[in-house]
Amino acid sequence: MLMLSLGFSDLIILHRESHGVLYMNHARGIPFDPIEINELREKVVSGSLKLPPKEGQIAHHPFKQHFLFSLVGKYTITLLLLRDPPPSITRDVLQNFGVRFESRWTQEVQEIYTTLLGDLEVFHKDTPTRPNLDKLVSEIFHLELVEPFQLGPAGNGAVLSGVQKKVWNMAEEMARENPRFYLRDLYYGCAECFSPSQNRSAIAKAIYDLTVQNFFLSTSANLPR
Numbered sequence: 001m002l003m004l005s006l007g008f009s010d011l012i013i014l015h016r017e018s019h020g021v022l023y024m025n026h027a028r029g030i031p032f033d034p035i036e037i038n039e040l041r042e043k044v045v046s047g048s049l050k051l052p053p054k055e056g057q058i059a060h061h062p063f064k065q066h067f068l069f070s071l072v073g074k075y076t077i078t079l080l081l082l083r084d085p086p087p088s089i090t091r092d093v094l095q096n097f098g099v100r101f102e103s104r105w106t107q108e109v110q111e112i113y114t115t116l117l118g119d120l121e122v123f124h125k126d127t128p129t130r131p132n133l134d135k136l137v138s139e140i141f142h143l144e145l146v147e148p149f150q151l152g153p154a155g156n157g158a159v160l161s162g163v164q165k166k167v168w169n170m171a172e173e174m175a176r177e178n179p180r181f182y183l184r185d186l187y188y189g190c191a192e193c194f195s196p197s198q199n200r201s202a203i204a205k206a207i208y209d210l211t212v213q214n215f216f217l218s219t220s221a222n223l224p225r
Contacts, residue, residue, distance in 0.1 A: 002208040003201075004093060005145040006184040007084035009066060011137055012037065013101070014077040018113065019045045022076065023123050025137050027146050029182050030083070036064070044070075044077060051077065056098075058091050071098045075109045097140045104130055145211070147220035148180040154214040163206040166194060168215065180219050183207055 009030065013023040019041065026032050040063065043049035052059045052072045061068040067082040071094050078098050082090070102109070108122050116122055123133040138144060151171060160168050170190050174181045190203045210216055 001087075001089065001093075001142050002145060002183075002187075002204045003084065003087040004082070004090055005142045006187055006204075007067075007082040007086070008080075008141055008143065008146055009083045010037065010079075010081040011141070012040070012079040012081075014041065014044060014079070015109070015112065016073065016076050019077075020113070020118075022109065022112065022120060023133055025134065025143075027143070029146070029148070029184075040068075040079060040081075044079075056095075058094060060086075069094055071095065073098050073102045075102060075106070093140060097137070100136060100140070101133070104136070105133065144218055144220065145183055145208075147218050149183055149211070149216040150179050150181070150219050151175050152214045152217040158215070163198070163202050164210060166190065167203065167206045167210060171210075171216065183211070183216070 008027050010027070011023075011025045012021065014020065015022055021041065024037070040049070044051065049061060049070065050059065051070050055072055055074055057072060059070050061070065063081070065083070067084070067086050069080040069082075069086070069090060071078040071080075076098075078094065078101070080090075080094055105123065108116065112118060112120070112122070126132050126135075155168060155172075158168075167186070167190055170193065171181070171186055174186060174189065187200075187203060187207055190207075191198075191200050194203065207216075
């Protein structure tokens, strides 16, 4: 899951009938290119992006430097942009998201351009029985791992070894330059500096394990969206 989270760039949901943008979530810490997003939407509108032929199916497309997946639902088209090669779980995660989104917001999607007068805030509001769409996206794609992190107290005096020790040392170096850092920068820094024989999945696992053990703590609660 860490690899999917670190590679996350954009999630875009289009209204299937009108192709209007219903929702978009962009990863913090990487440049946002609205022209690129508009170009992607235009490819859907023109039909040059070959979407899956049947509801519930997922297609994988080349798109510039990204890895693009499309999911066709009953009422929506969901586009997932990744900056890195997709892990094996990508299709399952996207499928899970599509099912949960359309089941929870069926009425809103159907009425967005009629009764709701195009008010997209409906997807960003909590209700007594349902958290908002931003929270669902964060939950399914583990976007807390995309937020800035800092060194946690668990590292004080801890005895680490192997890949975890190497990762921790790299994190300490990064934190000396800036106390807030991104796990993706830590991952790529480790991948570049460690020996070529070092398995990248082992680096990702070490980062994830250290995060779970509070060696790295998210700072997102103190930062504006």
